[in-house]
Amino acid sequence: MKELTYEELTETQKKLLDAAEKAMKNSYNPYSKFFVGAAILTKDDKIITGTNVENAAYGSTICAERAAILRANAMGYRVYKAIAIIAKGQDFDTEDVVGPCGSCRQVLYEFSQISEQNLEVIMSTTKKDKIVISSIEELLPLAFGPKDLGIENNLVKRSLRVNI
Numbered sequence: 001m002k003e004l005t006y007e008e009l010t011e012t013q014k015k016l017l018d019a020a021e022k023a024m025k026n027s028y029n030p031y032s033k034f035f036v037g038a039a040i041l042t043k044d045d046k047i048i049t050g051t052n053v054e055n056a057a058y059g060s061t062i063c064a065e066r067a068a069i070l071r072a073n074a075m076g077y078r079v080y081k082a083i084a085i086i087a088k089g090q091d092f093d094t095e096d097v098v099g100p101c102g103s104c105r106q107v108l109y110e111f112s113q114i115s116e117q118n119l120e121v122i123m124s125t126t127k128k129d130k131i132v133i134s135s136i137e138e139l140l141p142l143a144f145g146p147k148d149l150g151i152e153n154n155l156v157k158r159s160l161r162v163n164i
């Protein structure tokens with residue numbers, strides 16, 4: 001886990017975070033009024049964004065991170081390198097970074113296994129004055145994954161008909 005400034009990010013990391021920020025503005029959050037944006041960086045450097053979508057049946061809410069992954073998957077991208085996450089309240093900016101919730105960490109872990117890389121997780125405050133870079137394995141130690149079901153990664157890929 002390392003903390004750095006926006007200026008210290010690479011150009012790609014900056015683009016990813018900026019894309020997450022843009023998606024955050026489309027958050028559908030009438031209940032929590034909490035805006036979250038996420039952006040996935042695919043293997044071939046395509047950026048795919050997501051935002052949180054809430055529901056009157058609160059449990060049906062989808063987080064920004066999973067929204068981005070589901071969208072990327074539907075678009076045919078299943079191998080990722082990184083995800084950027086940014087958040088804000090309706091009446092406040094976040095003073096600390098917002099990490100992905102437990103369910104999102106689990107879903108990120110699944111795709112890190114398919115991607116065969118420890119996904120980089122870039123988390124930022126609203127004003128981008130504090131940025132933390134971690135990895136999915138650091139955020140979800142001793143994770144449960146396909147290997148625990150005795151499923152080899154190449155089988156996961158094949159059964160999913162991944163074209164990579």
Ligand code: THU
Nearest residue numbers: 032034036052063064099100101
């Ligand atoms: N939320 C996310 O989008 N990602 C997270 O990792 C944490 C929580 C959303 C869900 C809900 O719309 C709002 O933030 C408050 O929980």
